[in-house]
Structure formats: C-alpha cells, structure tokens
Amino acid sequence: MRIEYNFAFFDEGSKREIRRATLKAVAIPGYQVxxxxxxxxxxxxxxxxxxxxxxxxxxxxxxxxxxxxxSDESVNAVNIKKLIIKTTGIKVTDETSEATIIQSRHRIxxxxxxxxxxxxxxxxxxxxxxxxxxxxxxxxxxHAEQEYSGAWLxxxxxxxxxxxxxxxxxxxxxxxxRYVMAPSPIPRFDNPKLNHSQALILxxxxxxxxxxxxxxxxxxxxLAFEDFSFxxxxxxxxxxxxxxxxxxxxxxxxxxxxxxxxxxxxDTSYCLQRLNQKSAG
Amino acid sequence: MxxxxxxxxxQAIEESIKRLKYERLKKGTVLDSQQIEGGMRCLIDQVMxxxxxxxETLTAMAIKQAEGSPEEAxxxxxxxxxxxxxxxxxxxxxxxxxxxxxRISSSFKEIPGGQILGAAMDYTHRLxxxxxxxxxxxxxxxxxxxxxxxxxxxxxxTNLSNLPKTLDYLREEGLISTCEINxxxxxxxxxxxxxxxxxxxxxxxxxxxxxxxxxxxxGYAALxxxxxxxxxxxxxxxxxxxxxxxxPFLEQNEDGxxxxxxxxxxxxxxxxxxxxxxxxxxxxxxxxxxxYGICYGQNETKAIxxxxxxxxxxxxxxxxxxxxxxxxxxxxxxxxxxGFISHLKLPHYVTFxxxxxxxxxxxx
Ligand SMILES: [Zn+2]
Numbered sequence: 001m002r003i004e005y006n007f008a009f010f011d012e013g014s015k016r017e018i019r020r021a022t023l024k025a026v027a028i029p030g031y032q033v034x035x036x037x038x039x040x041x042x043x044x045x046x047x048x049x050x051x052x053x054x055x056x057x058x059x060x061x062x063x064x065x066x067x068x069x070x071s072d073e074s075v076n077a078v079n080i081k082k083l084i085i086k087t088t089g090i091k092v093t094d095e096t097s098e099a100t101i102i103q104s105r106h107r108i109x110x111x112x113x114x115x116x117x118x119x120x121x122x123x124x125x126x127x128x129x130x131x132x133x134x135x136x137x138x139x140x141x142x143h144a145e146q147e148y149s150g151a152w153l154x155x156x157x158x159x160x161x162x163x164x165x166x167x168x169x170x171x172x173x174x175x176x177x178r179y180v181m182a183p184s185p186i187p188r189f190d191n192p193k194l195n196h197s198q199a200l201i202l203x204x205x206x207x208x209x210x211x212x213x214x215x216x217x218x219x220x221x222x223l224a225f226e227d228f229s230f231x232x233x234x235x236x237x238x239x240x241x242x243x244x245x246x247x248x249x250x251x252x253x254x255x256x257x258x259x260x261x262x263x264x265x266x267d268t269s270y271c272l273q274r275l276n277q278k279s280a281g
Numbered sequence: 282m283x284x285x286x287x288x289x290x291x292q293a294i295e296e297s298i299k300r301l302k303y304e305r306l307k308k309g310t311v312l313d314s315q316q317i318e319g320g321m322r323c324l325i326d327q328v329m330x331x332x333x334x335x336x337e338t339l340t341a342m343a344i345k346q347a348e349g350s351p352e353e354a355x356x357x358x359x360x361x362x363x364x365x366x367x368x369x370x371x372x373x374x375x376x377x378x379x380x381x382x383x384r385i386s387s388s389f390k391e392i393p394g395g396q397i398l399g400a401a402m403d404y405t406h407r408l409x410x411x412x413x414x415x416x417x418x419x420x421x422x423x424x425x426x427x428x429x430x431x432x433x434x435x436x437x438x439t440n441l442s443n444l445p446k447t448l449d450y451l452r453e454e455g456l457i458s459t460c461e462i463n464x465x466x467x468x469x470x471x472x473x474x475x476x477x478x479x480x481x482x483x484x485x486x487x488x489x490x491x492x493x494x495x496x497x498x499x500g501y502a503a504l505x506x507x508x509x510x511x512x513x514x515x516x517x518x519x520x521x522x523x524x525x526x527x528x529p530f531l532e533q534n535e536d537g538x539x540x541x542x543x544x545x546x547x548x549x550x551x552x553x554x555x556x557x558x559x560x561x562x563x564x565x566x567x568x569x570x571x572x573y574g575i576c577y578g579q580n581e582t583k584a585i586x587x588x589x590x591x592x593x594x595x596x597x598x599x600x601x602x603x604x605x606x607x608x609x610x611x612x613x614x615x616x617x618x619x620g621f622i623s624h625l626k627l628p629h630y631v632t633f634x635x636x637x638x639x640x641x642x643x644x645x
Contacts, residue, residue, distance in 0.1 A: 011366040017472075034474040039359035044620025046627065069631045073290035076627055082294075106631045124624070135607055137477040162643035168636035187635040207617050209474035233638040252634060266631060 008055040009087040014038060018056035018211070022202060025213035030175025031143070032126050037209040047080055048206030050103045050122035054084065057118065058101060063091045065099035070107040070249070070266035077105070094269040106169065108190040110248050110270040113199035115216065121184040123205035126212065128172040128182040148180050151223060159228055171230070174221045175214060183220075189232040189249045194220040240265045243274035305348055317341040326546075326578025327351060331615050332358035333471070333490040335545050335577055352492075352619045359616050367472070372525045372539055376549050376575075380442045381520040383579075388513050388553060394444040399519060401581075447516040448551050448571065457553075457569045479606055484594050488587045489576050491613035499603055499613065500586025503593050508601035512552040512572060512589060519548045519579050548584040550574040554592050570595070 008015065021035035040048040047068075058064065064084060068077035072094045080103065081092055093099050096111040103120040113119055129139045132150045142150070151172055158166045165171070169185040173194060183191055184203055194201060194214055201214040214220055224230035239246045241253075241262040248270065250263040265271035318325065318341040325340045332340070332355045340358060347353030383399025386392045398404070451457045467482035475483055488496060504511070525539035552572040557565050572592030574584035590609060598604045612618060 005364055009364060011364055013366050014363065034476060036470075036472050036474050038363035039356070039616050040363065041360040043356070043623055044617045045622075045624030046620065048620070069628050071290075074628060075290050075294055078290045078294055105627075106629075124621070135477075136611075137607070140477075162639075163645075164639065164642040166639040166643060168639050169632040185632045185635075187631055189635075207621055231642075233635055249631070249634075251630060252637070266634075 005087055007088060008058050009041070009083070010038065010052075010055055015056040018052055021211045022053065022056065022213065025202070025211045026200070026215050028179075029215055029218045030179030030181040030212060032205075032210040032212045034209055035211050037206045040206065041083060042079060044207040045124060046076060047103070047105055047122040049204030049208075049211070050105070050120045050206075051080060051083070051204075052206060053120045053202050053204040053211065054101055054103050055087070057120075058084065058088055058090060060088070060090060062100045063093050063098055065093050065096060065102045065269075066104070067102070067107060067109070067267075067269075068105045070251075071268045073268065095273065096269060106185045106187075107249070107266065108186055108193045110245075110265070110267040111273075112193075113197060115198040117199040119197075119199050119201045121186070121201065121203045123182065123184040123203045123208075123210070125170075126182055126203065126205040126208050126210040128170075128180050143179060146178065151180055152225075155223060155225070159225075165224070165228070165230070172223045174223060176218050176220075180223065181212060181214075181220075187233055187249055188222065188230070191220075191222045191230070191232070196220075235263065238263045240271060243271045243278070245271065245274060312345050314338075314341040314345045317344050323579065324349070324351065326580055327493050327583075328354045328358065330577040330580050330583065331355045331490060331492055332362065333486075333577075334358045334362045352615055355492075355615045356619070369526045369529065371542070372527060374522050374524065376518075376522065376547075377444075377446060378442065379444075379518060379520040379522050379547075379549070380544075381444050381518050382441075383520070384444065384516065384518040386447045386514065386516045388515050389447065389450075392447045392516070393450070394439060397441075400579075441520075444518075446551075448553075451515070451553075451569060457571065475610060477607060479610065481591075481595070484606065484610060485573065485575070485587075485591065487610045487613070488574070488590055491583075491587070492615035492618065493580065493583045495613040495615075495618065496583050496590065497586045499609055500589040503589050503601070503603040508593050508596075508598060508603045510554055512554045512592065514585060515551045515553045515571070517548070517550045517581060517585065519546070519581075521546050546578055548574075548576050548578065548580050550581075550584040550588045552585065552588040552592065 006012070018035060021033045025031065025033045037049065038052060040051055042048060042051065054064070064081070065072065066077045066081045066084070068074040071077060084090070085092060096102065096109040097114065099117065101118045101120060102109065103122070105122040108119065127136070127139050129142055129150060132154055133139050133142065142148070155165050155167070158164070167188070169187050170182055171188045171191055172180050173183050173191055175181045183194060196217050196219065197214060198216055200216055203212050222230040233249070235250050238250060240248065240250060241264050243265060245265055249266045251266045253262055253264055255262060318337055321341070321344065324344060325337055328340050328344060328351055329335055329337070331351070339361070340354065343354040343357040346357060381397060383401060384394070384397045386396065448457060452459055468480050470483050470486045475487065521544040523544050524542050526542050527534040528538045528540065531538055550573070552574070553569045554572060555567050556570040558568050560566055570592060572588035574587030574591060576584045576587065590603070593601070593604045594606050594609060596604055597606070602608045
C-alpha cells in the first residue's frame with residue numbers, strides 16, 4: 001500500500017472550503033468564522049490553524065517564512081516548514097521582506113510588513129471573552145450584541161487589583177470599532193503593528209476551528225481606558241547584546257557561566273540581518 | 282545559552298527522529314503489520330473508532346508506526362483522513378440488517394432470537410495465560426480447522442441477519458414512546474464545525490469518535506453520581522453492517538441501483554432510562570427513554586458509555602456538567618485533547634516574557 005499526497009497535503013475540495021471561510025473572515029474583520037478544521041500531521045495546538053490557512057493559500061510561486069516565538073530555527077517552525085516543503089516543494093526564506101506568506105506563532109516580525117504579503121498567525125484560544133465566559137453559545141451572543149462590558153471589566157479589575165493591566169500577551173483589541181478580537185499570544189509590543197497594517201493578517205485556530213482576519217488598513221485598537229492607556233512591554237534602555245538594536249522585542253537570557261542577565265533580539269532573522277549589514281559595512 | 286534555539290534546530294530534529302527509530306528497532310525485531318492485524322483486533326477496533334476511519338490494514342500500519350500508542354495511531358489516521366476527498370455518502374444503514382455475531386440484553390432473560398454470547402472477554406478469568414508464550418503458528422492453524430469443523434455442525438436455524446430489536450417489544454407495549462423516523466440529512470461534523478446548541482446527529486458523531494477513555498470516564502461519572510439514573514442495557518449487538526452507495530450516474534436511484542461497497546463491524550447499544558412523564562390531568566406515569574451508542578468495531582464499554590452520554594445530553598439538566606454539551610463534546614476528542622496538552626512542551630518564552638513584564642509592573 002503506497003500513496004502519494006496531493007500538492008499542499010489537502011485534497012482540492014478541502015482547500016477550497018478553507019479559502020471560502022477565509023474570504024468571509026476578510027469580509028467581516030475580527031469576526032471568528034467557524035470552519036471544518038482538518039486534522040493535520042502536526043498536533044492540535046502546535047499551529048494547525050495557521051498551517052491549514054497556509055496550505056490552502058500557497059501556490060507554486062510563493063516564498064514562505066515560518067517563525068515560532070520570533071525564531072526561524074525553533075523546532076516547531078522547522079517542523080512546519082519541513083511539512084510544507086515536503087508537500088509543496090516551494091521556496092522558503094528567513095528574510096521577512098522576501099516572503100510572500102509568513103506563518104508565525106506569537107510574534108509579528110520587526111521589519112514592517114508590506115502590501116501584498118500575508119501574515120498567518122497561529123491561534124491557541126481565539127475567543128477573547130473565554131476568560132470570563134466558558135460557554136461558546138454565550139460568547140457568540142455577546143459578540144453578536146457587541147456586549148463587551150465583561151472585557152472592559154476584566155481590565156478594570158486588573159487595574160484595581162494590581163495597578164496595571166496584567167494581560168501579558170494576547171491583549172484584546174477592537175477591530176474596526178466592531179469586534180473584540182484575540183490577537184493571538186503576540187506580546188503587547190506587537191499589538192500596534194496590527195493597526196493599519198499594509199499586509200493581510202489571517203488568524204487560524206485549528207483546534208477551536210475558527211478563522212478570522214485583519215484586512216489591510218483596518219483600524220485595530222488595543223483595549224484601554226481614556227485615563228489609563230495601553231502599555232507595551234518596556235525594556236527601558238536595554239539593547240540587543242549581539243546587534244545593539246533598541247526598540248525591538250528582546251529576550252531575557254541568563255548566562256550559564258557568569259549568572260548575569262543579558263538581552264537579545266527575539267526576532268532572530270532581524271538580528272542576523274543587522275549583524276550581516278554591520279560586517280559588510 | 283539556555284533554551285533559545287538560535288541555530289541548529291534542524292539538526293536537533295533530525296537526530297531526535299533517528300533516536301525514535303532506534304527505540305522502535307533496538308531489540309532487533311521488526312513487527313509485521315499483518316501480525317498486528319491478526320492479533321490486535323481490539324486495539325485496531327479502538328483506533329478505527331476514534332479515528333473515524335474504517336480500514337484495518339491502514340490502522341495496523343499506523344499502530345506499527347506509533348509503536349502501539351493509540352493516541353499516536355489515531356493522530357496518524359486522522360491526518361491521513363484529511364487528505365481524502367469525500368466523493369459519496371452511503372445510503373442510510375439500517376441496524377436491523379446487521380449480521381449479528383453477539384447480542385445480549387440485560388433487560389430480559391428471553392429475547393426473540395435469543396441471547397447470543399459470541400466472542401467476549403466478559404466470561405474469562407483475567408489470569409495471565411503463560412502458555413501463550415509457547416503458542417506456534419502450526420498449532421493455531423490446527424485449532425482453527427478443528428473449531429471450524431466443530432461449529433459447522435450447528436443445527437440452529439436462526440436467521441442472524443434479520444434479528445428483531447429487543448426494544449420493539451417494549452414499543453409495542455407502549456412503554457417507550459414511539460417517534461417518527463427523522464429523514465433530515467444529518468449534519469457532518471467533519472464538513473462543518475460544531476455550533477451550539479447542537480443537533481443530535483452532531484452529538485452522536487462527536488461521541489462515537491471520542492477517545493475511548495474519555496467517553497468511558499464521563500459516562501461513568503454520570504452513572505455514579507453526576508446525572509443519570511441507573512440505565513439498563515436493552516440490547517447490545519455486535520456484527521457486520523452492509524454499506525451501499527447510490528449510483529452517481531443515475532438521477533433517481535431505485536432500490537436495486539445501489540452498489541454494495543463492503544461491510545463494517547459495529548457495536549450498537551440501546552440503553553433504557555426510566556423517566557417520569559407528566560400527564561395532562563396532573564398524574565404521573567413512568568416511561569422509558571432511550572440512550573443510543575454505536576462505534577466501529579467491538580468497543581462495548583465505549584458504546585455503552587456513549588449511550589449514557591447521549592441520554593444525558595438529551596436531558597440537558599443544567600445541574601450536571603455531564604449534561605452540558607459544550608463540556609462533554611468539546612473535550613473528548615483524542616486529537617484535540619492530546620494536541621493541546623502536548624503543546625505545553627513548546628517554548629513559550631515570548632508570552633512568558635510578556636507576563637514577566639506585567640508581573641514586574643505590579644510589583645512597582
Ligand atoms: Zn539583535
């Protein structure tokens with residue numbers, strides 16, 4: 001028994017179905033469109049939503065970049081890339097500006113995305129209201145009625161309890177003044193990049209079977225109060241220990257030998273590109 | 282430099298995969314997937330049921346590749362299933378047409394057609410049979426031939442392909458309310474994701490492909506204290522069902538036009554739950570409600586548990602978590618639960634860094 005797989009793994013009917021859901025998502029920014037999420041050769045929770053979007057969109061001419069937590073080389077990014085190459089044979093790249101499709105888990109690259117590019121974000125929990133409402137039937141109603149007081153209350157209580165909004169990553173955002181959206185667990189640092197993005201941003205949740213989108217030039221505002229504004233992670237005056245970059249998202253790294261902490265660009269391809277430029281110039 | 286995978290991820294993965302192959306082969310023997318197909322009937326049935334893919338040969342290959350892990354084998358088959366175009370739906374299968382191999386009722390001692398024990402572990406002592414260690418192929422073939430001769434002289438004239446349902450008897454007596462046959466096209470949960478409130482066809486599909494352990498545990502919780510009265514198994518039957526597909530070339534398919542494409546073995550269970558019925562005049566009566574379970578292969582515990590959960594979800598009493606369809610249906614799928622739990626092994630350093638920032642800010 002020996003079987004050859006189709007281009008981009010799925011049968012064509014499946015790809016078409018996913019693209020139909022994607023089109024609906026683009027038409028209603030921030031709205032979670034249910035789709036018949038397929039089981040993939042990688043595990044649920046490991047990026048199957050993003051992977052299904054990528055595979056449904058990819059053509060022979062596409063150039064793909066995959067990153068996980070900012071790194072092109074982390075095991076999961078490598079694994080996803082391997083599967084896509086195996087089933088499509090398309091070209092892959094580490095360079096953000098060269099890619100036509102960028103699939104990412106938990107980061108938006110430091111280099112600004114351009115018109116024509118597609119960013120596919122992997123989403124573990126697409127429902128921004130799940131924190132206080134466990135039922136899917138109820139959250140669906142809340143979205144329909146634009147009843148978001150629970151989300152505001154959640155942030156208000158955090159401020160009252162801790163003196164700050166303690167959301168961490170996945171800070172909820174309002175899309176085009178209509179839907180509150182989970183931006184996926186990107187750091188708050190990346191939330192502003194969603195606003196008026198030149199690139200199409202697609203978000204896929206495989207296990208929860210939802211697709212949603214931020215089309216180019218859509219208004220995306222992180223939830224905050226007039227008298228208590230949204231704050232990104234601060235790295236104060238810290239800079240990258242390798243390339244010296246400031247104003248980027250930094251990883252905090254413990255040196256095994258000295259026991260000291262130092263910082264390094266989280267976006268490894270960005271860091272590498274700067275290092276290469278330096279050595280060339 | 283700690284956990285940060287800057288370079289070298291590709292090589293590390295290659296080595297890990299090699300190591301996995303080594304673990305599978307290090308004892309110097311290769312497991313033949315035909316042997317799995319021959320000797321691991323129950324595991325094959327369990328994996329096919331959770332995969333919702335009926336193919337013993339493919340399942341045996343998946344079990345070999347998964348080194349016997351049911352969750353991995355199910356994962357492989359489900360992923361493979363995603364690549365298959367869905368060209369036809371079969372005709373509705375009538376379970377009365379089952380060629381019965383085993384059939385029991387715990388409600389009645391005598392049932393029309395009789396109790397048929399068939400093959401079951403229920404009546405064995407669970408003592409490890411150390412003689413199995415010495416079993417040979419020659420002995421096995423000899424035994425099988427002898428058994429065939431012995432069972433060939435059976436004079437029973439029962440027609441096993443058309444046994445009446447035990448529940449029909451109760452229906453005729455008016456102890457189960459009759460219901461119209463529902464001709465609605467069932468929803469296909471693999472073509473369209475669940476939406477709540479669900480239809481019964483959606484519920485039954487999710488339950489039948491649920492992880493055996495999860496379905497059993499939740500069924501047990503309902504039985505023990507969280508929501509169901511003690512049910513009685515009206516009938517449990519195991520056997521083969523013929524599958525027919527309409528001719529795609531004809532506008533109108535008559536009875537004889539369908540193609541027979543094979544048969545599937547299933548376990549089917551109907552359980553009875555006594556239920557109080559309010560009469561118009563303020564009086565009460567007790568009738569029986571039915572819970573329904575059906576699974577690929579011989580999967581008796583799962584099928585019975587499924588019938589309990591089916592009944593619980595129909596009753597939908599808000600007091601019990603097991604009656605809550607979101608609680609049950611969204612958490613019993615093997616691929617989903619194992620996938621999301623195992624994703625905790627992925628690096629989370631961006632999210633953790635972000636949380637760290639928030640935690641530090643609260644300390645200021
Ligand atoms: Zn750097």
